[in-house]
Amino acid sequence: MALRDAKAGRRNEVGIAAAVGILKQLFGERFQTGEAFRAQHAHTTTYIPPQLPDGVLFVETSDDVKAAVKVCAEHKVPVVPFGTGSSLEGQVNAPNGGISIDFSRMNRVLEVNAEDLDCTVEPGITREELNVYLRDTGLFFPIDPGANASIGGMASTRASGTNAVRYGTMKDNVLAVSAVTASGEEIRTARRARKSSAGYDLTRLFVGAEGTLGVLTSITLRLQGIPQKIAGGVCAFPSVKAACDAVIMTIQMGIPVARIELLDAVQLRACNLYSNLSYDEQPTLFLEFHGTDETVPLQSAQFAEIAAECGGGEFHWTANLEERNKLWKARHDAYWASRALAPQLGALSTDVCVPISRLADCVTETQADIEEHGLLAPIVGHAGDGNFHVLLLFDDKTPEGIAVAENFVARLNARALAMDGTCTGEHGVGQGKMSFLEQELGGAVDVMRGIKQALDPDNIFNPGKIFHAR
Known part of the structure; x- marks a missing residue:
């Protein structure tokens, strides 16, 4: 199912050529079109085929982002945000071509308010870099998805991880974001107050949107004291x-x-x-x-x-x-330990989440499925919140092997949904789980399409992710 959903979309060749020319003039060597750069900014974490952008822009300020988005919006060219590339469901692929905006140089801590237990950072800083910076303040940022992901990417995929049972997920720890919208305008979704009844909760709308509604330029985070x-x-x-x-x-x-x-x-x-x-x-x-x-x-x-x-x-x-x-x-x-069990095979890392009372049922039924079909698939879970991961080792070089993997994932998701769970606890939807989102939420996906259409009428922000535009 992932391969079906990851098919290349329609390219705007004229618009792409115009945008590439303008961005070269505006940014010089910070805009790269070489194949090596483009290949590094496409999805390679699992078997979903990489789909390369037409250029990679290394932004350094929010003004760079605004300028790039304005160019792309004018020419109706896709914009794909890129943090560290550790996402697992094809979120950084460019199925319609377009421009990858690399945030690795926007990695500054903008403000730390130790008394208020919060900070504001640029999206390219990684969680490890942030915690090194915070160490002398006696504070830390607790969300730990395993990979040393960027804060922007973690916010965009609504990441969580091993500490979520105590500290929550990204949706609980992001107080506000700044984002560049399709008009090229930069908006801020909230102030630093710990609660507000002022209008729509736009912060949570952008957290988990996987770059489909706008491009994040700053994130204000809740911090915790380092335990004694x-x-x-x-x-x-x-x-x-x-x-x-x-x-x-x-x-x-x-x-x-x-x-x-x-x-x-x-x-x-x-x-x-x-x-x-x-x-x-x-x-x-x-x-x-x-x-x-x-x-x-x-x-x-x-x-x-x-x-x-x-x-x-x-x-x-x-x-x-x-x-x-x-x-x-x-x-x-x-x-990596699981990969080492069969290094000659490909790997598909997938996750689901169920109510904690159904975790044992879901895991044991999944183990029975693995045994019945003669698969090799270790399981590890964030047991405190009902979320578990399966790393399926399979032959990713043949259509038959890929079919075995995709059929297993389909059964796993059907099992989780039957237990009133979700098709993804923390990996996000991306390209890999689009069909399962439809099964999970039904008509609510049409509401998402309506929001997407309102905020991004030309579908330039990370198209081909979460759901197909209609």
Whole structure:
């Protein structure tokens, strides 16, 4: 289904040629049309074929963005924002050609308001760069999708990650954005106040829009204080259901767990081999607690009691920084660890999210599906919010292999939707999940089309993503 939705669209050859000529004059060497540059700005993360833009513009200021958008709007040329290229569903592809706007040079911290626990940044800064900058303030930005993604890209795909169970997702942590609209005007969606009843919530409209409504030029973020004490730990369980029962009890008891990640036995085997670990190859929870010298040991002890009640093994936890970093480095390397199980195969990383009470059902039914069809597909999940990922290893060189992968993804999404879940908890829709969005939301997608038409009547902003324009 992804290949069907990722087909090339209609190109405006005359407009593209005119825009390329003007942008060359305006920006000189900061505008590149060489194939190597264009290939680096197309989608290559999964099997979705790369679709190259016609030029790449390295912007340095919001005035650059406004000038570029005005040129593209005048000539009806697509604009595709580009952060670090770590998106997984074809969001940075250019199916209709056009101009890729690279934000890597717009990576400044514009303002930090330590007393108010917020900051404003340009879209090209990565989450790791931001947290290095914030370290001396005693604050940090908690959203951690695994990849060192750009803040603009994270906002555009409504990213979350391992810390979401405590700190929420990007929709909870973006207070305001500035964006360039189709008229070339820059707007700001909100002020820094923590709440407002003033008009439509335009901030949340742009957060998750995947660049289809405008181009973000700044993001105001909610920050958190760096915890006094952090502890991490590992606990094995006899089954996925037992592990999920422990998660549900932990959440229901109000234990403020910061991370609670589920790895199935196949994923744990991959992590053991890749990261030189020696954990039992069973369904396992990786956890982290944030708090004080008094609260973190208490929280860890409370979870150990829950784990024992659910049939889990001993909960091994530590506050040692080196040991915690090794644990979470292994979790963040899960993708590469899984790839190493069969390096000759292609990989498709996909995710769904279900109500937490249905997580065990969805994961176990997915494991049965994997076994029934003889597939190799490790599972790792953000168990605290019902979101899990499957990395399917498959033959991406043949139509038959691709069909096997796409059929599996279709079954996975149907399963999640039948449990009142969603086709994507954090990867976004892009090109890969357009058909599933229609299944999930039905007529609501037509409302989205109406919003898109109102804000972007010529369909220049990241066309061919989320839904097909009509």
